[in-house]
Amino acid sequence: xxxxxxxxxxxxxxxxxxxxxxxxxxxxxxxxxxxxxxxxxxxxxxxxxxxxxxxxxxxxxxxxxxxxxxxxxxxxxxxxxxxxxxxxxxxxxxxxxxxxxxxxxxxxxxxxxxxxxxxxxxxxxxxxxxxxxxxxxxxxxxxxxxxxxxxxxxxxxxxxxxxxxxxxxxxxxxxxxxxxxxxxxxxxxxxxxxxxxxxxx
Amino acid sequence: xxxxxxxxxxxxxxxxxxxxxxxxxxxxxxxxxxxxxxxxxxxxxxxxxxxxxxxxxxxxxxxxxxxxxxxxxxxxxxxxxxxxxxxxxxxxxxxxxxxxxxxxxxxxxxxxxxxxxxxxxxxxxxxxxxxxxxxxxxxxxxxxxxxxxxxxxxxxxxxxxxxxxxxxxxxxxxxxxxxxxxxxxxxxxxxxxxxxxxxxxxxxxxxxxxxxxxxxxxxxxxxxxxxx
Amino acid sequence: xxxxxxxxxxxxxxxxxxxxxxxxxxxxxxxxxxxxxxxxxxxxxxxxxxxxxxxxxxxxxxxxxxxxxxxxxxxxxxxxxxxxxxxxxxxxxxxxxxxxxxxxxxxxxxxxxxxxxxxxxxxxxxxxxxxxxxxxxxxxxxxxxxxxxxxxxxxxxxxxxxxxxxxxxxxxxxxxxxxxxxxxxxxxxxxxxxxxxxx
Numbered sequence: 315x316x317x318x319x320x321x322x323x324x325x326x327x328x329x330x331x332x333x334x335x336x337x338x339x340x341x342x343x344x345x346x347x348x349x350x351x352x353x354x355x356x357x358x359x360x361x362x363x364x365x366x367x368x369x370x371x372x373x374x375x376x377x378x379x380x381x382x383x384x385x386x387x388x389x390x391x392x393x394x395x396x397x398x399x400x401x402x403x404x405x406x407x408x409x410x411x412x413x414x415x416x417x418x419x420x421x422x423x424x425x426x427x428x429x430x431x432x433x434x435x436x437x438x439x440x441x442x443x444x445x446x447x448x449x450x451x452x453x454x455x456x457x458x459x460x461x462x463x464x465x466x467x468x469x470x471x472x473x474x475x476x477x478x479x480x481x482x483x484x485x486x487x488x489x490x491x492x493x494x495x496x497x498x499x500x501x502x503x504x505x506x507x508x509x510x511x512x513x514x515x
Numbered sequence: 516x517x518x519x520x521x522x523x524x525x526x527x528x529x530x531x532x533x534x535x536x537x538x539x540x541x542x543x544x545x546x547x548x549x550x551x552x553x554x555x556x557x558x559x560x561x562x563x564x565x566x567x568x569x570x571x572x573x574x575x576x577x578x579x580x581x582x583x584x585x586x587x588x589x590x591x592x593x594x595x596x597x598x599x600x601x602x603x604x605x606x607x608x609x610x611x612x613x614x615x616x617x618x619x620x621x622x623x624x625x626x627x628x629x630x631x632x633x634x635x636x637x638x639x640x641x642x643x644x645x646x647x648x649x650x651x652x653x654x655x656x657x658x659x660x661x662x663x664x665x666x667x668x669x670x671x672x673x674x675x676x677x678x679x680x681x682x683x684x685x686x687x688x689x690x691x692x693x694x695x696x697x698x699x700x701x702x703x704x705x706x707x708x709x710x711x712x713x714x715x716x717x718x719x720x721x722x723x724x725x726x727x728x729x730x731x732x733x734x735x736x737x738x739x740x741x742x743x
Numbered sequence: 744x745x746x747x748x749x750x751x752x753x754x755x756x757x758x759x760x761x762x763x764x765x766x767x768x769x770x771x772x773x774x775x776x777x778x779x780x781x782x783x784x785x786x787x788x789x790x791x792x793x794x795x796x797x798x799x800x801x802x803x804x805x806x807x808x809x810x811x812x813x814x815x816x817x818x819x820x821x822x823x824x825x826x827x828x829x830x831x832x833x834x835x836x837x838x839x840x841x842x843x844x845x846x847x848x849x850x851x852x853x854x855x856x857x858x859x860x861x862x863x864x865x866x867x868x869x870x871x872x873x874x875x876x877x878x879x880x881x882x883x884x885x886x887x888x889x890x891x892x893x894x895x896x897x898x899x900x901x902x903x904x905x906x907x908x909x910x911x912x913x914x915x916x917x918x919x920x921x922x923x924x925x926x927x928x929x930x931x932x933x934x935x936x937x938x939x940x941x942x
Binding site: 377378379381382385386389390392393396397400401403404407410411412413414415 | 540543544547548551552555556558559562563566567568649650651652653654674676
């Protein structure tokens, strides 16, 4: 396996975080991050659907004609979401009950369709699975971070953050912070590459 | 001359046999989509067979506690449970049939219908309906007590998501709806609404109550007796 | 008369007090993507209203059919196919009759298929009880509710477009430019909207 491609894909969930960098999948991130349990449950369910959809779509990428690829992907993702819902209803009903209408909404999560279109349809199954795992974990981390923060702030008495308005604001702040940190990291990387090339010369 | 005609005929046949590329494409697209959709549906049907959940309602301690609170039997919960003070008013099959007849799916339905079978309130005509509805914040399962003449006696909570605002306001809601008769959804909503930020879930809450009212009306009306 | 009052209540609730974006926080992705320019914001809002109303009505009826046929687990698949078909139809219609709107929406037109606001409305709509009212009246309420949600979405887009048009000029720290400040602005608007709950 190509080492660089592997590394890039694996770190995609961090450096190309679906919520903080690609700004996708915001709807469930704000709506269901009022407490850590809901956040983890929805994040995990989404991640599972993402991995499965990436794998399926990557393996079918040569078979599905280009013109109908979006409807085909949507059907596949909707079917996987239904499977997850049936599974949760049977084995983890407490999650099904508290997430309610948001499990069907996994089917229209921009991240899943976005990765299917941008990555899974153009790469081999192994890489697609890795990308699904990485992006899925990235989403899970993002929604849990927001969920944990909102729950803590709510318990500390700042209940405005548990409302949707607070969710927007908190996510905006986190986004700005993440951008800032990412910028620092990239600058540091650039400097390192520059000094490297200077040495070589 | 016959050779010319042959070539012409051959050419016509050839053109007829070769479809235009766009038509071929459209057919291929439609075929692929149909195959994907049908496979997905079949896969889901298979999964549904294995993963289907059948909830069997039971008269357990928690249920008896709620029923006893709604219409006190004069005995405590343990006695009420042991002596069988409460029983099903409709069999689970009858409830399932009613759900099907009224075309309500898994998002909202009646779970069970109880009545007082022994003790003080036996044959008092009160119908207790356990109904659930799924809303924005999750699933709400309530037990609604309805009198024989259609008056609401009150509600008890079987399960409610913690994020749900109404979990903290059951007493206030009970105070509002008690003694209200044959309410419509439009009348019930403002009674239940107490300033939560997720108004949509008012609907799930109200749906559960309205379902209860509807089935209790039929239970009381059927064969003239109070309860079945 | 009571029906009219109830419908009015539903419309006001969906547009103001439980606005799909600011109270129920769905439909954010297109909100962030399209709200930069006013004309694409308005276009998207109208398109979403149209698709939402039609999809809700059709799915309301189809859902009842699915239950009767014991096929309730096919609901997600059915809803999304209905929405996709409607968006495709809208695509064709717009391309022919309103090329300006078509180009204003651009790549966001096919993305209406994955609009969380529409999908949530459809999923909630089929369970919006009105059980005691029967199918006919339930359908009417469904249509108005979905329409009102769409208008609420349009309102949200217009408000955001108005606000974002200005923030190009303000002095915003670099990491916050673009989406972060848009989200914070949305949050502030949502706070203002929660003031409507007093109604």
